[in-house]
Each structure stands twice: as structure tokens, then as C-alpha cells.
Amino acid sequence: MDAEPSVRVEDKLYYNRYLVDVGRPHVKVRAHTTPSSELVALLKACPARCYELSDEGRVEVTVDGCIECGTCRVIAEPTGDIQWSYPRGGYGVLFKFG
Amino acid sequence: MIEERFDAIVVGAGMAGNAAALSMARQGMKVLQLERGEYPGSKNVQGAILYADMMEKLIPEFREEAPLERHLVEQRFWMMDDRSHVGMHYRSDDFNEERPNRYTIIRAQFDKWFSSKVREAGATVLCETTVTELVRDERERIVGVRTDRRDGEIHADVVVLAEGVNGLLGTRAGLRARPTPGNVALAVKEMHFLPRETIEARFNLKGEEGVVIEAAGTISRGMTGMGFIYANKECISLGIGCLVADFQRTGQTPYGLLDQFKRHPSVLPLLAGSEVKEYSAHLIPEGGYKSIPQLYGEGWVVVGDAAQLNNAVHREGSNLAMTSGRIAAEAIGLVKSRGEPMTATNLSLYKKMLDESFVIKDLKKYKDLPPLMHTHSRNFFLTYPQLISKAMQNFVRVDGTPKIEKEKATLRSFVKARSWTGLFGDACRFARAWR
Numbered sequence: 001m002d003a004e005p006s007v008r009v010e011d012k013l014y015y016n017r018y019l020v021d022v023g024r025p026h027v028k029v030r031a032h033t034t035p036s037s038e039l040v041a042l043l044k045a046c047p048a049r050c051y052e053l054s055d056e057g058r059v060e061v062t063v064d065g066c067i068e069c070g071t072c073r074v075i076a077e078p079t080g081d082i083q084w085s086y087p088r089g090g091y092g093v094l095f096k097f098g
Numbered sequence: 099m100i101e102e103r104f105d106a107i108v109v110g111a112g113m114a115g116n117a118a119a120l121s122m123a124r125q126g127m128k129v130l131q132l133e134r135g136e137y138p139g140s141k142n143v144q145g146a147i148l149y150a151d152m153m154e155k156l157i158p159e160f161r162e163e164a165p166l167e168r169h170l171v172e173q174r175f176w177m178m179d180d181r182s183h184v185g186m187h188y189r190s191d192d193f194n195e196e197r198p199n200r201y202t203i204i205r206a207q208f209d210k211w212f213s214s215k216v217r218e219a220g221a222t223v224l225c226e227t228t229v230t231e232l233v234r235d236e237r238e239r240i241v242g243v244r245t246d247r248r249d250g251e252i253h254a255d256v257v258v259l260a261e262g263v264n265g266l267l268g269t270r271a272g273l274r275a276r277p278t279p280g281n282v283a284l285a286v287k288e289m290h291f292l293p294r295e296t297i298e299a300r301f302n303l304k305g306e307e308g309v310v311i312e313a314a315g316t317i318s319r320g321m322t323g324m325g326f327i328y329a330n331k332e333c334i335s336l337g338i339g340c341l342v343a344d345f346q347r348t349g350q351t352p353y354g355l356l357d358q359f360k361r362h363p364s365v366l367p368l369l370a371g372s373e374v375k376e377y378s379a380h381l382i383p384e385g386g387y388k389s390i391p392q393l394y395g396e397g398w399v400v401v402g403d404a405a406q407l408n409n410a411v412h413r414e415g416s417n418l419a420m421t422s423g424r425i426a427a428e429a430i431g432l433v434k435s436r437g438e439p440m441t442a443t444n445l446s447l448y449k450k451m452l453d454e455s456f457v458i459k460d461l462k463k464y465k466d467l468p469p470l471m472h473t474h475s476r477n478f479f480l481t482y483p484q485l486i487s488k489a490m491q492n493f494v495r496v497d498g499t500p501k502i503e504k505e506k507a508t509l510r511s512f513v514k515a516r517s518w519t520g521l522f523g524d525a526c527r528f529a530r531a532w533r
Contacts, residue, residue, distance in 0.1 A: 007351070007354055012374075013377060015377055016378075041345075045351075047284065047286045047352040067378055068264075069380055070264030070277075074276070075342065078276065084266075085266065089225070089228040090136050090225070090226030092141075093378075095376065096206055097207070097289045097376045098141075098204065098206035098376075
């Protein structure tokens with residue numbers, strides 16, 4: 001099969017509707033200097049690519065595009081690397097079709 | 099604080115929660131259902147197929163009212179390698195019956211309707227409300243919930259946890275374990291819109307007929323996973339899911355897999371010219387029977403995906419969810435009608451009734467299949483699909499090679515890839531797990 005062209009997740013998320021709870025992210029990454037293997041896995045496993053590697057080599061999360069699947073919770077909550085809650089009622093992704 | 103006291107609080111308005119709330123409200127119980135979405139359905143993601151038999155048990159006349167897409171007349175299984183698929187299709191005019199057996203649906207729309215029936219039955223449905231915590235009394239019994247609304251502590255005799263596969267409440271309260279990367283799959287899905295006639299022409303359908311395609315093979319790149327393509331009225335639901343542990347181990351991206359699946363030569367023509375209107379993701383319980391947690395306790399029961407009730411082999415989940423919700427409601431109703439308290443001992447009736455239903459019987463039948471598929475994923479999802487595709491091509495391509503030599507070449511390719519012991523072992527393991 002052909003080499004995989006880069007997939008732009010941002011374009012996919014653009015189809016979705018969100019009500020962002022500004023200043024109250026529902027997922028938080030624990031402060032670290034070197035990311036654990038679980039945190040590194042989130043860079044690829046998150047379907048909305050909410051996790052990015054900063055210039056300092058730390059894993060950071062931006063929840064605005066989160067589709068609330070829980071994959072990062074399953075991978076990185078047991079190690080304490082992230083804190084995961086649901087957004088406040090009414091906030092977050094608003095599926096039209098689901 | 100809401101001073102009112104309820105007979106039951108249902109957390110979540112998916113299939114399990116709606117079934118439970120509806121059934122309890124109809125028994126005259128005072129029911130409060132809490133949902134974090136803007137409306138019931140706005141957080142719910144599924145393929146989605148609706149199973150009529152289980153829906154009829156809740157709302158017999160649903161066909162006249164519910165937003166349904168297409169009734170299924172055809173099921174296709176595709177075993178895929180990178181350039182081909184070997185298919186098994188079953189299509190029957192028997193499925194064009196007066197009361198069809200399965201339908202494609204769009205969950206956000208269906209669940210909104212389902213919830214309207216819950217309200218009609220007399221339950222109070224409160225949306226945009228996230229339940230943050232379970233409330234316990236001094237004897238550690240669950241006596242209610244706390245929400246993110248101001249003064250949001252509400253009490254009830256029993257709490258029905260229908261909070262979905264990634265439910266936080268039960269796991270935080272220590273009532274069950276958090277899902278593990280090994281017992282949930284991550285599926286991503288897109289909704290592709292096309293004119294109705296185009297969908298009907300491409301899938302060989304007339305009127306309200308529908309088709310589903312379930313696909314496995316090299317599309318999951320050696321991981322335990324499956325793709326699906328469901329024909330709705332004016333759109334196609336297309337997605338792919340793999341075990342979270344496999345994503346974690348391989349570093350494959352879910353959107354990379356989805357895009358590769360869409361570009362497969364067998365899939366691409368089905369989607370040509372479509373307009374994508376949504377991208378979603380969801381976890382699917384895959385652990386089967388062995389992953390079912392404790393189902394009841396002092397003042398609580400757990401139903402649906404939250405209880406890992408999903409048949410990974412038959413791709414059935416929503417029917418197990420609505421059946422478990424209904425049975426939990428019936429058990430609670432029986433305990434209440436006897437005037438007895440919602441203790442663990444009394445609520446064990448729910449498990450007893452569920453054990454006797456198809457839900458637990460089916461999961462028990464396949465209890466060894468998920469572990470087999472998860473530990474031998476490269477053989478079942480990569481090697482065999484490639485071998486079978488090669489064998490089929492060898493069978494149908496006419497090139498002057500004598501058939502006897504073709505057969506020998508096919509057999510050699512199987513033995514070379516898996517060895518006689520490997521082939522024999524795989525067959526035995528599969529047969530044993532299927533039994």
C-alpha cells in the first residue's frame with residue numbers, strides 16, 4: 001500500500017461541535033521533566049491528538065478538541081501521569097450524530 | 099440540595115440507562131436520570147446497529163416512532179489484505195419482513211427519541227449535569243450522588259450506574275476496576291454523507307434496505323481490531339477499532355488506521371465524493387465474560403458498557419446494554435414490591451436474572467475467545483488474511499499453471515508461514531474457544 005500521507009487531525013475535529021469550558025480543562029498532565037512511556041504513548045494513541053511534545057521535551061495536553069473517549073485515562077491514569085474527569089455538565093464535545 | 103428523595107437515580111442516558119429509567123418509571127417508581135450531555139445522545143457514540151427484539155421488549159411500537167435508518171438485509175464479512183478482500187456475504191429477502199430484526203441507527207438522534215419515552219413514562223431527566231461522586235452513609239452504603247450543580251447532593255434508595263465504558267463513579271468508588279488497555283478497544287469513526295440514491299446504488303439496496311460490512315485483516319496492522327461500514331439513509335458510518343494495549347505497544351495512530359482503511363481499494367469507491375460531517379471516538383469493552391465486574395452492592399447496580407457487557411465476537415453491545423438495564427429495573431422493582439431494602443443481598447436478584455438471560459450465556463460461551471485473539475493477534479489479523487488472499491488469487495487467476503501445482507503452492511505457503519504444528523494448534527485453540 002502507498003506510504004501514508006500525513007493525516008491532519010485538526011481538519012477532522014473541525015467537523016465537530018464543542019462547548020469549551022475555558023480555563024477549566026478536564027484532563028491535566030502531572031508536572032514532569034522527562035515523560036514516562038505512558039505519556040509518550042499518548043502522543044500517538046489519542047485520536048484527537050490532544051497531546052503534544054513541547055520544545056523542552058515534556059508532554060502537554062490541550063483539551064479543546066478532546067472527544068472524551070477515555071483512551072488516555074486507561075493508559076496513563078493508573079501511573080498518576082494524568083488526572084481525568086468528565087467536563088462539567090453541558091461542556092465538551094457535542095455530537096450531532098454520535 | 100434537592101430535598102426530594104427518589105426511589106432510584108440512574109446515571110447516564112445511553113441504551114442501558116434509558117432502558118433502566120423507562121422500566122422503573124413504568125413500574126411507578128420515582129426516578130431521576132442524570133446525563134452530562136446537552137441532550138440525551140449528545141455524548142453517545144456507536145456504529146450503530148439497533149436490535150429490534152430487545153427494543154420491542156421495552157417499546158413494542160418503536161418502529162412507528164423511532165428515528166431508524168435502514169433495516170438490514172445483508173451482512174458482509176471481509177477478510178482484507180492490503181489490496182484485496184475475501185468476502186462472505188449473507189443476503190436474504192427474509193429480512194424484508196414486517197417487523198425487521200436489525201436496523202442501522204444514528205445514536206444522537208435515536209437516544210434523544212428514546213429519552214422522550216423515558217420522560218413520558220414519568221421519569222425526571224436532568225441533562226447538562228455531571229455526577230461527580232457517589233454518596234455513602236455511615237455504613238458505607240450508597241445512598242445517592244453528588245453532581246456539579248450547586249448544592250447538588252441527591253438521595254435515592256438505589257443508584258443505577260449506566261455511566262458507560264469509561265464511567266468514573268464506580269471505579270473511583272472502588273466498586274469495580276478501571277478498564278485496562280488489554281480489555282478495551284479504541285474505535286474511531288467518520289460520518290460520510292452522500293445522496294440516498296448513490297448509497298443505494300453502491301450497496302445494491304432498494305428503499306429502506308440496509309447493509310453492514312465488518313472487516314478484519316491487515317487493516318489493523320497486526321493488532322487485534324476490526325473495521326466497519328454501515329449504510330444509513332443518507333450517510334455511511336465508517337470506522338475502525340483496535341485494542342488500546344495494541345495502540346500503546348505499536349505506536350500506530352487511530353486516525354492513521356482510519357485513513358488507510360478509507361483508502362483501501364475495496365472501500366474507496368464506496369466513499370467517492372462523500373462529505374464528512376463528524377469524527378468521533380469511543381472505547382468498546384472487549385474483555386468478555388472474564389472482565390465482568392461485581393454487578394451489585396449495597397444500594398447500587400451497574401449495567402451496560404460500564405459492566406463490560408459486550409459480545410466482541412458478534413459485535414453486539416447495545417442490546418446487552420438495554421437488556422441489562424431492563425433486567426436491573428425489574429429486579430429493583432421486585433425488591434421494592436416486597437417492601438424490602440436495596441441491600442446487596444436483595445439486589446443479587448439482578449445478577450441471578452441476568453445470568454439466566456442471553457446476556458451472560460452468550461458472554462460465557464465466548465469467554466476464551468478475547469484472550470486468544472489478543473495474544474495471537476498477528477496470526478489472526480495479519481498472517482492468515484494474507485495467506486487466504488494469496489490462496490484465493492492463486493485459485494481464480496488463470497495463468498497456465500496446472501491446478502495440482504497451484505494447490506501445492508497454496509498449501510506450502512500456509513505451512514511455511516505457520517508450520518504444521520502452528521496450523522494445527524491455531525485450529526484447535528480457535529475451535530476450543532468458539533465451542
